Amino acid sequence: MNRPKNTRALVFSCLAAACFTLPHFGAHAAEITWRLQSVAGAGTTEYKNLVERFAKEVNQRTGGRVEVKTFPAGMLMSSATVVDAVSKGTLDVGHTYLVYFSGKEPALKAVNEWPAEVNALQGYNWFYEGGGSELMRKIVARHNMHFLGVSPLLGEQxxxxxxxxxxxxxxxxxxxxxxxxxxxxxxxxxxxxxxxxxxxxxxxxxxxxxxxxxxxxxxxxxxxxxxxxxxxxxxxxxGGGTSDWIVSQAAWNKVPAELKPKIEEALKVASMDYNTSAVAEEKELMVKLEKSxxxxxxxxxxxxxxxxxxxxxxxxxxxxxxxxxxxxxxxxxxxxxxxxxxxxx
CATH class of the missing domain: 3.40.190.170 (Bacterial extracellular solute-binding protein, family 7)
Structure with a gap:
């Protein structure tokens, strides 16, 4: 489930810094500034409706106290190295696939996939309602990371x-x-x-x-x-897969206790907004593909x-x-x- 950079389209990374803009919120300096690299490319719905929306929600819900500077896939480093960078504390936040880290942590194999799809949101719901967050955070914590949450992921064909x-x-x-x-x-x-x-x-x-x-x-x-x-x-x-959001443990520890639930809620709001647009986009594409x-x-x-x-x-x-x-x-x-x-x- 890796998404490395491709030269045919602006899917995984920009060709130049002019291809994307970093969110800017307000005139007051934030107490905490995070750098986040995503697995999503700058031109994708996932980057616009999920990653940038998350950054906006965090700023609004924390009253500007936390700012998230977002970077598309490949802008700071290769997608495959994001988890390792967050684990080492050289990157604050990663929107990624934890399966990239399965070579160092066998428990993370196939972490983003399920054997079968019963419900398109099953992975998301398992994490938040079925005990998944407790199990996954325990695994991730031993690698100096906080597992912030997950976002729904459309299935593969x-x-x-x-x-x-x-x-x-x-x-x-x-x-x-x-x-x-x-x-x-x-x-x-x-x-x-x-x-x-x-x-x-x-x-x-x-x-x-x-x-x-x-x-x-x-x-x-x-x-x-x-x-x-x-x-x-x-x-x-x-089906039922998810993408992962991880935060360096050192960066997470610096967040005041009253702001942590607000950041978690920001991710849930952005995730549901993205899922709605992604499902619509896929259905439109199916029609377009058949016509072509x-x-x-x-x-x-x-x-x-x-x-x-x-x-x-x-x-x-x-x-x-x-x-x-x-x-x-x-x-x-x-x-x-x-x-x-x-x-x-």
């Missing part, structure tokens, strides 16, 4: 050069994938190819791969994947179930076996899915 109608079509297919998606596809017989995100377009164009999973539909569209992949398998196989000649290939429930079972097997047999904390987290998530009506086996 498979973009391909030929129609993929079910798991049987994955056998032998060359698929660019990463993380849980890579392990899940491999379990189903795909030939998984490891490629950085900035190479997915050319890999499809040149036939290095037959299909890719990368990130959400609006981002993939911004990269121009519809030009080289005329088929998209739907619905999302990674792209085919949305609908998988039947029976095939989706096979995909879910493969992903769940990886999570149980591989990831949970490597980390007791991951096993505890997975158990909590599966119980939450059960309450929503998901049949685990």
């Amino acid at each position: 498979i973009w391909s050069k030929k129609p993929i109608r079910g798991v049987a079509d994955l056998k032998g297919l060359k698929v660019r994938a990463a993380g849980l998606a890579a392990d899940g596809f491999a379990k189903l017989g795909a030939s998984v190819v490891a490629l950085p995100g900035e190479e997915v377009y050319t890999a499809l164009q040149r036939g290095v791969v037959d299909a890719v999973e990368f990130t959400t539909m609006p981002v993939n569209y911004g990269l121009g994947l519809q030009e080289v992949a005329k088929f998209i398998s739907v619905p999302s196989y990674s 000649g792209v085919t949305l290939v609908k998988w039947p429930d029976s095939e989706m179930r096979k995909m879910e079972n493969a992903r769940l097997a990886v999570m149980k047999d591989k990831y949970a076996a490597e980390s007791k904390d991951y096993a505890e987290k997975l158990d909590s998530q599966l119980k939450f899915l059960g309450k929503l009506g998901y049949r685990v086996n």
